[in-house]
Amino acid sequence: MPDSEYRDIRKLDLFAQMADDNFTSLMRGAYVQNFPAQIELITEGEPSDFLHIVISGSVDLFSTWNGRETSMATVRPISTFILAATIKDAPYLMSARTLEKSRIALIPSQDVRAIFDADNNFARAIVTELAQCYRSVIKSQKDLKLRTSLERLANYLLRQQRHAGGGAAFELDFEKRRLASVLGMTPENLSRAFKGLQPYGVSVTGTRVSIDNQADLERFAKPNPLIDDFST
């Protein structure tokens, strides 16, 4: 692993405070691999052998049941996924596939658990990370249960806009079919939802979105920090 990657991983909240020895030892056991797009990295139900870190590219976390599939989240550099399964030594609840060519570090789960037992700072960082993950899913759950698909899209656009810097025009960072799945609707319905937001000043061309009437859209979307803020 190049030094720059090593340092980038070290900077993650999860690893920043742990003892040098322990971090080095974790990394010594790690594999780093380049994967092409559309490779299934893990399959739900399997034992959690590795903690994964996305170094570059992006990864889709999804789940299936009875022939249906839904996208649960997208992981972008640099962050980890499958932490809860690793810590609990329990089966993966979600599958993961690369969305594009991606570079992934794999840390054996038993190493993570061993260092977790030995390094208190690491253990604390894991608590913070898990609490963050937990709260994110709760927010997503509220989004799903309290809003219609049109409202979910409107709020997603506002979040994405802010994430992109706040300008009136920005790019979707999803393929639309996957955005639909993340938002809990069909691609057809997403197309119609975009049209449904036209009266509020939303226009779309390809992946480029432009919000022409910020106030109108916000009045409709009613964004709420307890659902839409990433940080809290």
Next chain:
Amino acid sequence: MPDSEYRDIRKLDLFAQMADDNFTSLMRGAYVQNFPAQIELITEGEPSDFLHIVISGSVDLFSTWNGRETSMATVRPISTFILAATIKDAPYLMSARTLEKSRIALIPSQDVRAIFDADNNFARAIVTELAQCYRSVIKSQKDLKLRTSLERLANYLLRQQRHAGGGAAFELDFEKRRLASVLGMTPENLSRAFKGLQPYGVSVTGTRVSIDNQADLERFAKPNPLIDDFST
């Protein structure tokens, strides 16, 4: 606080392994109170001043947005809630109200965070607890996104049946209107869903449910451990 309660709380996974001194110190700062039914204990958005422990009774965790309300979970003795907010020192994402007369212990959040910093066993227990909570919400999310309301009800009944000991007949432990909210549907729709399960051998009288054709119902519900098992 009576000794028996003290010991029951001590037995919780969250507190079982921590040092005696630290547990005692946590409990010394705790308030224990009896609340009548339908009291709002906490309101989403407020700072998380206390970690709550339900000693007896039951508590509904719910959220609201734009005049709508949805039930997120029910907490039954003996367990804690609002752990993630306490640890992150972040606002509550959910509100909580008593469903019946309930006895609740309140531990000041800053005490929890202080002991969390001082007691490694406690910190580890928190990790396990949070990982568990996180995985529960993920399962619930999968349930919501991958299943229709009829399928959610069918699987809920199977879970509840197992929880009640596995016999063909058992009691719902929810008021139906709240069950509807937990399952993400309206009370009217729940009524119809129960009827929709009659062909699979489900009959309901009041809160008593009887599953007359286990195999048929399971064939329809297709329960899956990665969604429906509590433990994993």
Next chain:
DNA sequence: AAAATCAATTGATATATGTCAACCCGTCAG
């Protein structure tokens, strides 16, 4: 360039779910 592919869109239609109003039936207070 022609053909093949695939995401995105559109229209027609079906299904799922929500809403509203009415009613039933227990419980409880007067």
Next chain:
DNA sequence: CTGACGGGTTGACATATATCAATTGATTTT
């Protein structure tokens, strides 16, 4: 006893969302 209340149910209807089939448009392959 009686009337008010509240949860649950039912029917009629409205809306939201999914499904299916066809088309478009862009991109890649041959």
